[in-house]
Amino acid sequence: MKTINAVLNDSNFMKTEIFGMPLPQLQTVLAELGLKKFRARQIFDWLYQKCVFDFAQMSNLGKAERSLLQETFSVLPAEIHIVRKLDSADGLTSKVLLELPDGNAIETVLMHHDYGYSVCVSSQAGCDMHCAFCASGLHGAVRNLTVAEIAAQVYLFNAQLYPLDERVSRVVVMGSGEPMLNFDAVFGALQFLHQPDVANIGYRNMTVSTCGILPGIEKMKALGLPINLAVSLHAVRDELRTELMPVNKGFPFPDVIAAAEDYARSSGRQVTYEYILLADKNDSDRDAELLVEYLRYKQASVNLIPVNPVPEKGFFRPGTKRIERFLSILQQRRIHATVRREMGADINAACGQLRAAFAKEK
Numbered sequence: 616m617k618t619i620n621a622v623l624n625d626s627n628f629m630k631t632e633i634f635g636m637p638l639p640q641l642q643t644v645l646a647e648l649g650l651k652k653f654r655a656r657q658i659f660d661w662l663y664q665k666c667v668f669d670f671a672q673m674s675n676l677g678k679a680e681r682s683l684l685q686e687t688f689s690v691l692p693a694e695i696h697i698v699r700k701l702d703s704a705d706g707l708t709s710k711v712l713l714e715l716p717d718g719n720a721i722e723t724v725l726m727h728h729d730y731g732y733s734v735c736v737s738s739q740a741g742c743d744m745h746c747a748f749c750a751s752g753l754h755g756a757v758r759n760l761t762v763a764e765i766a767a768q769v770y771l772f773n774a775q776l777y778p779l780d781e782r783v784s785r786v787v788v789m790g791s792g793e794p795m796l797n798f799d800a801v802f803g804a805l806q807f808l809h810q811p812d813v814a815n816i817g818y819r820n821m822t823v824s825t826c827g828i829l830p831g832i833e834k835m836k837a838l839g840l841p842i843n844l845a846v847s848l849h850a851v852r853d854e855l856r857t858e859l860m861p862v863n864k865g866f867p868f869p870d871v872i873a874a875a876e877d878y879a880r881s882s883g884r885q886v887t888y889e890y891i892l893l894a895d896k897n898d899s900d901r902d903a904e905l906l907v908e909y910l911r912y913k914q915a916s917v918n919l920i921p922v923n924p925v926p927e928k929g930f931f932r933p934g935t936k937r938i939e940r941f942l943s944i945l946q947q948r949r950i951h952a953t954v955r956r957e958m959g960a961d962i963n964a965a966c967g968q969l970r971a972a973f974a975k976e977k
């Protein structure tokens with residue numbers, strides 16, 4: 616948290632945030648400042664096509680206009696401090712720890728696949744869901760991120776890719792936080808990023824992952840966009856799932872699976888079930904068979920994720936043989952299943968661990 620003095624000394628205090636503002640609104644606020652209408656389009660292009668976040672560099676604007684803009688607006692990506700950047704040895708994954716202007720920290724990951732670049736964004740600073748194996752809720756306050764803060768996570772990487780003539784083509788909302796508890800900002804940011812004159816990312820290339828907040832899945836269905844849904848399932852025995860994911864008490868997993876199937880049918884998109892493999896917890900043959908029973912004949916695929924051990928929590932990764940056996944039981948019963956490809960395993964500190972360490976230091 617910032618002290619009152621720090622806030623008052625902050626030169627951005629009272630400035631209006633321009634990042635993430637829709638074009639029509641930008642036109643209105645610029646008109647109120649006395650700028651010509653076409654300036655809004657120019658600024659929009661600088662921000663979202665050229666990834667320039669500093670008014671001083673917007674060379675087709677007049678000098679007086681640039682300083683007026685600088686006095687009036689802040690541009691969030693320029694205010695975000697990259698505290699740490701970890702690059703995997705294979706060069707395909709980068710994980711950054713970002714410090715937001717209010718001192719909160721979030722993690723964002725860039726992955727380079729053969730089909731393009733994808734970014735895993737956080738939806739909240741921290742998390743309130745208390746999943747037993749996850750580090751996101753370990754330390755620090757929880758707050759919702761804004762549209763600008765979610766979109767900025769994509770744009771910090773777009774800015775790095777710009778000189779390579781590349782850009783992010785996929786977004787997964789699978790970083791820290793529960794997206795369905797920050798519904799408006801998450802889907803607002805995705806709709807913003809989707810626009811052709813912003814990041815031009817297709818809805819089919821976006822995925823939102825939830826621990827199973829039923830009303831969120833229903834709202835997503837009502838939105839009617841072909842965004843992919845992922846459900847963190849992790850167990851199909853009621854007692855165990857509640858032990859691992861307390862959210863199961865309020866929203867029992869069979870209801871979540873039914874809502875997800877309903878979403879699959881109405882959106883035409885397949886649902887991905889994430890299933891973390893925890894040694895001697897949820898990785899038995901019986902667990903695999905139960906999982907088959909729940910997902911048989913559903914428009915679903917399973918992503919098995921050998922857990923990233925969180926030392927504080929005492930969970931371990933099953934051996935390779937166990938993982939393969941679990942996978943083969945699903946595949947033999949015709950459930951589409953894969954084991955998550957280990958991208959950047961060398962920097963694969965479990966979700967939220969960088970942030971937890973940062974909060975502890977503070």
Ligand code: SAH
Nearest residue numbers: 749789792793824825826847889922923965
């Ligand atoms: N709250 C949402 C999205 C954030 S979590 C959700 O629950 O889906 C993103 C994914 O990372 C979830 O599937 C979550 O269960 C998983 N995850 C959390 N901790 C993990 C760990 N230690 N190892 C592997 N995956 C983990």
